[in-house]
Amino acid sequence: MLNLLHRHVFKEIFVAITLAMGLFVFVLLTGNAIRDIVGLVAAGKLEAVTFFKLIGLLIPYVAVYALPLGMLTGTLIAIGRLSSQREITAMKSAGLSLYQIASPVFFIAFLGMVLSIVVNLHFAPTAKVASRAMLTEAITANPVDFIEEKRFINEFPGLVFYMGEKDGQTMKDFWIWVLDEDKQVKEFLRAASGELDFDRESNELVLRVFDATVELRDSKNVEDFSGGEAMRTAFFEETDFALPLDDVFGERKTKRLKMKYMTFAQLMKMRDATFAKEAEIGEKGISEDRMKVQVQLQKNCAMAFSTFSLALFGIPLAIQVGRKETYANLAIALVIAMSYYFLMIAVTWFEDVPAIRPDLLIWLPNVLFQSLGIFLIYRAGRH
Known part of the structure; x- marks a missing residue:
């Protein structure tokens, strides 16, 4: 019986999360494409084949945000539907604890977190750099086509x-x-x-x-x-x-790759270089340069762990709210996600102040949401 219920909950969760992730990938992909690519295609500056290749390269980049958002939204939709239909109450009446009922969510969230780590630390920055290189190559292959007849060109600031x-x-x-x-x-x-x-x-x-x-x-x-x-x-x-x-492309000319476009290996290499520089000049403590690298490293990891944190927070919230309407759960998910990402952004404001360790504070949203999620699950399990 337990396996049957787990399969039922797993199916509900998996379908909802997959559809939610697909929705967010589409929305974020469309936004990035309109901003960076569609204008060039409409003006005849990019071929259709190049356009679809660039879209494919953007998928890992938008997946950084689509994975946690999809996990949270899917959890709210699936658990909210089960709660509104009194299925969770029936399962608890049969002797199942809330932890047993939600175990498929924990499993999927853990897999999503592992996938997010791989995407955030390697595939997303690699794909972004590759897409920029392809876009540059497409323009420079025939630069005259970049300028259209009898049209004001204002792409250059x-x-x-x-x-x-x-x-x-x-x-x-x-x-x-x-x-x-x-x-x-x-x-x-x-x-x-x-x-x-x-x-x-x-x-x-x-x-x-x-x-x-x-x-x-x-x-x-x-x-x-x-x-x-x-x-x-x-x-x-x-x-x-x-x-x-x-x-x-909306950026100032730089001779080196920006940290947000670096893979984990590149960031670690840059971090080692700042270590060597500190040792050479005899600087005590953490320099601002090393702190910026460490903040970026920890931010990439914290963003990956947000997939699990948001799902954990979404379980008791979905039970308490108990809404089966998709639009209501989507609105709740967006409010929660905006709160989470605002905290992440707020911490990065202090990356120039190594004394308060912003590289560790970047984990504060995860700790906060996971702690609150565990407390709410415990309270929901008792009532």
Whole structure:
């Protein structure tokens, strides 16, 4: 009888969690695709094959959040349905404890936690780096196609482009506006023609313009058109512009990989390097550089353990709320998840203060949710 009930609960939990994870993967995948990829596809800058490859590479990246969210939502839906239909009450009347009833949830949550560890520490950062490399390669394979005819191009922060027409690899009637921090024009260039190439060493698109007229405005008052020192003009037969590709993707150009895109092995190597640097200069305690690495390491692990923590917290909550409506459980799950991730983000604010050990405080949300979950399960088991 016990095995039969366990199979019943396992089936309910597994189906609900799988569907919930699929939903969150789809939602997060769509959001990332719209932000980074769809615009390029719609503009004809990416082929369909490349688009689907990039979507596939984004799945491990969004799974970092989809796994814990799906686990929590699925637990709330399945346990909430069983509770609302009095099935849990019937099982307890048959002599089963709440721990026995919820054991399939613990098992699935543990497997989900193990999967999250592998994804967070290796597959997610690897896939993100690979997707960025593929996106860069797609753009640089034919950089001229990145600029469309008779359309204002504003993907580069601080710059706006316009091209009248294109003849093969040559762009004609080319306009460039250079903007200041207030989005006001501080420089303007118009060229008879131009060419676009890619510099792999610096990861930059190189724009070369010919027969160009440049208008320079006073940086203190860009709206002053009185002439003289307020507005100067110059003519160039040929000049180059460097356009960092990192700007297209919303990041500043860096020579090294960001920590959030590093695998566990890369972070450990970087941590060892900070150890060596501390020993070399004789620094006592934990340096800010090492603390940042340790915070990222612990954050990746804590995010993986959140899969188990949120599921554990969701069991007694689902029994207490006892809602069978999917939308209600989804809303509850989002509120809980937002609270959890807010605590995670709040801890990272102190990563520049090694004295309070933010690398250990990053585990506070897990400890809090697991402790509260265990207490609520114990109380629900007694009543």
